[in-house]
Each structure stands twice: as structure tokens, then as C-alpha cells.
Amino acid sequence: xxxxxxxxxxxxxxxxxxxxxxxxxxxxxxxxxxxxxxxxxxxxxxxxxxxxxxxxxxxxxxxxxxxxxxxxxxxxxxxxxxxxxxxxxxxxxxxxxxxxxxxxxxxxxxxxxxxxxxxxxxxxxxxxxxxxxxxxxxxxxxxxxxxxxxxxxxxxxxxxxxxxxxxxxxxxxxxxxxxxxxxxxxxxxxxxxxxxxxxxxxxxxxxxxxxxxxxxxxxxxxxxxxxxxxxxxxxxxxxxxxxxxxxxxxxxxxxxxxxxxxxxxxxxxxxxxxxxxxxxxxxxxxxxxxxxxxxxxxxxxxxxxxxxxxxxxxxxxxxxxxxxxxxxxxxxxxxxxxxxxxxxxxxxxxxxxxxxxxxxxxxxxxxxxxxxxxxxxxxxxxxx
Amino acid sequence: xxxxxxxxxxxxxxxxxxxxxxxxxxxxxxxxxxxxxxxxxxxxxxxxxxxxxxxxxxxxxxxxxxxxxxxxxxxxxxxxxxxxxxxxxxxxxxxxxxxxxxxxxxxxxxxxxxxxxxxxxxxxxxxxxxxxxxxxxxxxxxxxxxxxxxxxxxxxxxxxxxxxxxxxxxxxxxxxxxxxxxxxxxxxxxxxxxxxxxxxxxxxxxxxxxxxxxxxxxxxxxxxxxxxxxxxxxxxxxxxxxxxxxxxxxxxxxxxxxxxxxxxxxxxxxxxxxxxxxxxxx
Numbered sequence: 001x002x003x004x005x006x007x008x009x010x011x012x013x014x015x016x017x018x019x020x021x022x023x024x025x026x027x028x029x030x031x032x033x034x035x036x037x038x039x040x041x042x043x044x045x046x047x048x049x050x051x052x053x054x055x056x057x058x059x060x061x062x063x064x065x066x067x068x069x070x071x072x073x074x075x076x077x078x079x080x081x082x083x084x085x086x087x088x089x090x091x092x093x094x095x096x097x098x099x100x101x102x103x104x105x106x107x108x109x110x111x112x113x114x115x116x117x118x119x120x121x122x123x124x125x126x127x128x129x130x131x132x133x134x135x136x137x138x139x140x141x142x143x144x145x146x147x148x149x150x151x152x153x154x155x156x157x158x159x160x161x162x163x164x165x166x167x168x169x170x171x172x173x174x175x176x177x178x179x180x181x182x183x184x185x186x187x188x189x190x191x192x193x194x195x196x197x198x199x200x201x202x203x204x205x206x207x208x209x210x211x212x213x214x215x216x217x218x219x220x221x222x223x224x225x226x227x228x229x230x231x232x233x234x235x236x237x238x239x240x241x242x243x244x245x246x247x248x249x250x251x252x253x254x255x256x257x258x259x260x261x262x263x264x265x266x267x268x269x270x271x272x273x274x275x276x277x278x279x280x281x282x283x284x285x286x287x288x289x290x291x292x293x294x295x296x297x298x299x300x301x302x303x304x305x306x307x308x309x310x311x312x313x314x315x316x317x318x319x320x321x322x323x324x325x326x327x328x329x330x331x332x333x334x335x336x337x338x339x340x341x342x343x344x345x346x347x348x349x350x351x352x353x354x355x356x357x358x359x360x361x362x363x364x365x366x367x368x369x370x371x372x373x374x375x376x377x378x379x380x381x382x383x384x
Numbered sequence: 385x386x387x388x389x390x391x392x393x394x395x396x397x398x399x400x401x402x403x404x405x406x407x408x409x410x411x412x413x414x415x416x417x418x419x420x421x422x423x424x425x426x427x428x429x430x431x432x433x434x435x436x437x438x439x440x441x442x443x444x445x446x447x448x449x450x451x452x453x454x455x456x457x458x459x460x461x462x463x464x465x466x467x468x469x470x471x472x473x474x475x476x477x478x479x480x481x482x483x484x485x486x487x488x489x490x491x492x493x494x495x496x497x498x499x500x501x502x503x504x505x506x507x508x509x510x511x512x513x514x515x516x517x518x519x520x521x522x523x524x525x526x527x528x529x530x531x532x533x534x535x536x537x538x539x540x541x542x543x544x545x546x547x548x549x550x551x552x553x554x555x556x557x558x559x560x561x562x563x564x565x566x567x568x569x570x571x572x573x574x575x576x577x578x579x580x581x582x583x584x585x586x587x588x589x590x591x592x593x594x595x596x597x598x599x600x601x602x603x604x605x606x607x608x609x610x611x612x613x614x615x616x617x618x619x620x621x622x623x624x625x626x627x628x629x630x631x632x633x634x635x636x637x638x639x640x641x642x643x644x645x646x647x648x649x650x651x652x653x654x655x656x657x658x659x660x661x662x663x664x665x666x
Contacts, residue, residue: 053560074566086557090579099575100565151565 001186002064002077002154003029004050010058011045011211019045020211022059027155030185032178034202036192038234038331042211043191044159050189051080051157064154079148080157083164085140087132087147093119094128097146118150121180138169145177149184156181156188162197174200195235199223207231209331224370229283229379232372233329238288238317241346244325244376245284247277254284254371257324257344261300266369273382274373282382283327285372288317291348293356294363302364304346309356318348318356320364329379415641422634429631443631444639455610456636459618463640466528466614467596470535474543474592475585477536482547483573487559497545504541512605519606530606531614535596543588550584551577586654590647597644615640 004027011020019042027033035043048054050061052073061069068076079100087096098115106114119125122142132140141161148156161177162170178201181188192198198205199219206216207230215227219235226232232240246255251274253262268274294301304320322344348364356362373382421429422443424436447456485493515534516525524530554577562572578585600616607613613621619636623629648655 051560051564053563073560073564078564080561080564082557082561084555084557086555086561088558088576088579103566103571147561 001029003027003031003062004155004187004189005062006046006050006059007062008059009046009049009056009061011042011049011054012057018211020049023211023213025206025213025216027187027189029187032181032188032190032201032203034190034192034198034205035208036195036198036205036234037208037214039193041208041331043193043208045211046208047080047157047159047189047191050076050155051078052076077154078157079151079153079155080159081144081148081161083160085132085144085161085164087140087143089132092129092131093124093135093143093146096132096143097150100147100151114150115146118146121149121183122146137165138173141165141173142176145180149180153186156184156186156190158188158190160192161190163192163194170197177201196237199235205235207234209234225381225383226285226372227381229285229327229329229374229381230332232285232374232381233332236287238347238349239332240285240287240372241291242283242285242327242329242374243322243344243346244281244327246281247274247279249278251275251278254282254373256284256302257322259302259322259324261302261366261368261371263371264368267371270369271373271382271384273384277373277382281376283374283376283379285374286346286366287370288347288349290367290370291346291350291364292367293318293348293350293354294365300366300368302366303361304348304364306356306358306360306362307345308358311352314352316350316352316354316356318350318362319345320348320362321345327376418634418637418641422631422638424631426631443629443635446629447632447635448639452632454618454622456615456618456632456639458610459613459615460636460640462528462612463597463614463616464643466531466535467593469528469532470539470596471589471592473532473536474539475589478540478543478547478588479573479578479581479585481540482544483551483577485544486548486551487556497548500541500544503538504545508538508601512601515602516605524606526607526609526612528612531596531599531603534602535592535599539592539595543592546588546591547581547584550581554580583654583657586651590651590655593647594644597640 006023006025009020009023010018012018023046025033035046037043045054049056050063052068052071052075056069060067063076063078088099091099094112094115097118098111101111101114115128116125119128122145124139124142124146127135127139127143132143135143141164144161158177162173165173174197177190190201199222202219204216205219205222207214207222209230215222215231217225222231222235226235226240229242233242243256247253248255248260251263251268253260255261263274291302302322304322306318306320308319310317310319324344326344326346348362350356350364374380375382420435423439423441424433425438425440425442428436446452447454484490485496511534519525519530558576558580559572562576567575598616599614600620603614603617604620607617610618615636619633619640622633622636
């Protein structure tokens, strides 16, 4: 078991394209680190660099304190699970799991013992003599896991291992992968583009965009205190509502379109820098769950025209429109989703018993203390 | 779209089935004629009788008897030796070259592949004369290696193309997993890539085997003694100015067709999948 440290790691492809820019990240021994970001952000490149499948153009990569930049994948003592599992179709489940041990010239009896142990942990004992083609998607995924754990590596690397599974199985396997990882206590780097997966599985999550590390923190810290608009919009589903606003002098209130929301002392104390934005425009971020439908109490409100109500049983997602300009965090949404977002559209997560109907104007209570504020030009969060 | 359902004999007789049947008859009839005639006695080979009467194995006995003027068994053994050696060489070299061109980082892959394609369609007749002079110079005329070497060279390009395309269809992650597990490049090819490329190997192997087994021009030009003659040349040069033993020729032709027929029958599924690999997304 070992820790992993990336120090100013750079990846430049022969065509001149820089996929990873001076990337710093440290993963503690036993930690489950998730790399998350939109397609093409460089997360898989980073993982492949750690694996030794891609050369490192610059910087230092350490595993267990040893610089491994020039070591072959075999010498790095890592195991990797690929998106398509990469199981050998001509070998049985047992042969697939034991192949790495066979290459190490381990005695056959010991290989058998280790393979059976791994198969038992993963619930694969009765499939051990089957070929991968005879297994379901979930079973194949478990065989891929088995192949990784049987080697008892220092570091696990996983490249979107659940993305080929259907939604229900993915939720099951999410828990199973986490359980296995915690049981083994091996440092794990897990790549995904699914922020739900990142939030539910990772001890810490590193959000990446265009080869730059945006923020690395615990899932809750990322959610509550995003460092910039990209992280704010990328983490959370439905995404944070981002509107252009203007701060009143003294940060007493913020104007969103034609509506004004009064700010509290707590907001001003938590973000002293807000005072400098008086009379200027900024970006206001409100999570959907911080906009409950008003049930008679006093307090700051926003009024929106309801376009659509999605009843999910435990909650309702209310799509509304404000007369304010919606701000898009570049790259945080898929292109299609960006086009679908209309001018001023937002989402609120409300109680299932709230009688909100499409076509009406609804009143949403604003949890002002949990609003986020971003610099309109740089997109950075306004904090200190 | 609704289509009118055909009833009665219209269901079976249409332009497609007629064309298919005619094609099959056109291809199969000469082979049937060869098989049937090989069992005809000397008296009935030139008659109008369709079937032998009586059925006789005399042609086979005569062709493969120790007293036969033409040692057909020798020709078949020669063909087998030359063909098996050439096919083994083509598959061995073709696998490594195909893998290198498909997977290894290498400069000038495209020019190499285009050159290979050009060589594979190059007419053999154009190189017979210079090749003959070279082989005579090094004293290789009338030997096995004078056929094995050119057969390997001429069949390699096609095999490399087939194998490379097949290797490209195998997910790269499998080889990467092998690398992480500690397999050397050769071990990766042997244990991971080749077992999955079997259809490609069968396809390349059968095409090479058939090409070598039926090759005529080089064999006729380079090997003139009976000791090294292969079966196509042996069949073509049998008989004398005044008599041609058609019965024996048919019998030997039947025997000579057996290896090809067996190979194609056994590996037909693999050959089809090898030829169509990459045609549709898997």
C-alpha cells in the first residue's frame, strides 16, 4: 500500500496539445480519490500517466515516495480497471483473475487459492469456469475488479468502470466498489464524468477542467463551498441556479432581474469581500433545495413563472423562469443542455405536497445564508 | 411497409433463387464431373455415360501405385511440404509485422501498407525471369527452398493486411492490462492477442495455403526434376505426346482437392468472420 503524489505534472502530446497543465495532487494511502470533469478534461490522461500507459512530459509522479516517472506499468505495482473491463474473452473467469499471478510465476496451488478467495469476496465462485461472454454486465465488472484485487497492488486505478452498466446496476455496483475499496484500504484513483458517482464514492473529489485542477476537497465541501462557477455548476444535480445580479451599496441586498433579495449580516460576515462589490454586478448562485416554495412565512422571496413540475415522489422539481439573465458556467454542461437552458430559467426543489402548478407564478423562499456569490469576470467565488 | 405474401410455387421460384441455382450449378458441375469421372474405367471415360458403370477405383490404384511413371504421391508430399512451410512462415512473420504495423509506434506506416498492397497485386510472371537467374546463381534451382521463399514473400503482404486489420479490432485496453500485469510485448501477442485473432489467422492461413498449393508458374519454372515437382505441375505434365491418362488425372485432382476442401469446411465460419472483421462495429 502506498500514497500517490503528482507534482506539477504536465502532459503535452506530440501534436502540441497540452492535456494536463502543472497538476498538483496528493492521494493518501487508503484514500478514495475521484477525478471528475466533463469529457476531454484530461482526467483519463492523468490516470493513464499514473498507470504508466502515457509518458509524463514534465513534473514528478511519486508512488509510495518513489519517483516512478520512468518506470514501466509493471514496476509501479498498480492495478487498473478499464471502462470496457478488458477481460480476455478466451480465458475463463478464474484464468482472467489469475493471469497476473501466472505471469509472476506464482505456484499453481497458490494462484488457485488466491483466485478462489477473490472470487468469494466478489460473489463469483459459481461462475469461475465461465467465459466472460457468458456473464452479465455486472458480473463482468466484478471479474475486472477481481483481476485488480488479486494482485494486492499498492494503488488501484479505475477508469469509468461503471459507465457501461444500466442505471440500477450502477447504483448497486457503486456501493460494492466502495465497500471493496474500504475493505482493502488501498489508495484508489477513480475517474468518472458522473458527478453523482464522484460525490457518493470519493473520500475527496478533484474537479478538473481543460487539464487544470479546479478544486479538490471532500464532496460536502465542494458542494457547499465551490471555489468557482464551474465547480458550482458541475457539482450537484439539478445544477446550481446562476443568475446575473447587482449588489446594493453596503451589500445590504442583491438585485436579481426586477426582484431584490435582502442579505443578512451572516452573509456579510462570512464574505467580507462582498462589500467591495457594492453597486457592481456579480453572479448569484442558489441551489435548487435552497429555494423551497413559500408556505406563508416572512422572509426573502423570489417570484418565478412556473414552466414545468416534475414530481419525483419524495420531492418536486419546479422549473421556473425569472426576468433575470441566467449565467452559464462554460464547460460545466453538455452542449445540448446549454442550448436547452432558456433565458432566466431555473430549478427549485420543493416539498411534494406544495401545490405548485405550471402556468402560475410561484413564490420561492430564498435561503440567503447559503447563497453563493461569484465574480462576474473571473468566475471565482467571493469569499474572504 | 407491407409486402404481398407469395403463395404456392411463387414462394420458391423467383429471380433470386433461379440466379443462385444457376450459379451453383455452374460452379459445382465441373467438380462433380471430376469426381464422377475419376471412378470411370478406362473404357467409359470418353463415353456419353454420366455415371460410371461399373464404379471403379482403378484410376486411383494406377495413379498412386509404385509402378506409375509419374510419382503422384511424391508430388503431393512435395506440395504439402512446400505449402505447410510457406504458410507457417507467412503466419509467423505476418503476425509480428501485422502487430507492429497495427499497434507499435512507428514512422511511415502508411507508405509501408501501400507498398504491401502494391506488391500483393504485382503479377508473378514479371519476377519469374530475374528470380530464376538469382536462384540459379545461388544454386537453389530444383529444391524446396526455391519455392518456399518466393511463396512466403508473395503471400506475406495479403496476410499482413488481414492480420493487421484483425489486430486493430482488438480493444487496446486488453494489451494495456497485459502490460500492467507484467507481460512482455511477445507474451502479450502470444497470450492475449493471438488467441483473439484466431479468425484472422485462419483466414490468412487458408488463403496462403490455397495460393501455395495451387501455384503453378514458379513451380514449373524452378523445379524441373520429378523429385521436387509439386502437384499442379505434376498434373499438367503427365502423359505423353500420344496418350493422356484422363482417368488418373481426375483421380489425382480429386485427392489434391481434399486438403483445401477440408480446410475450408472446418474453418469456414472463422474465414468469413476474418474477412468481414472491421466491416461493422462490433
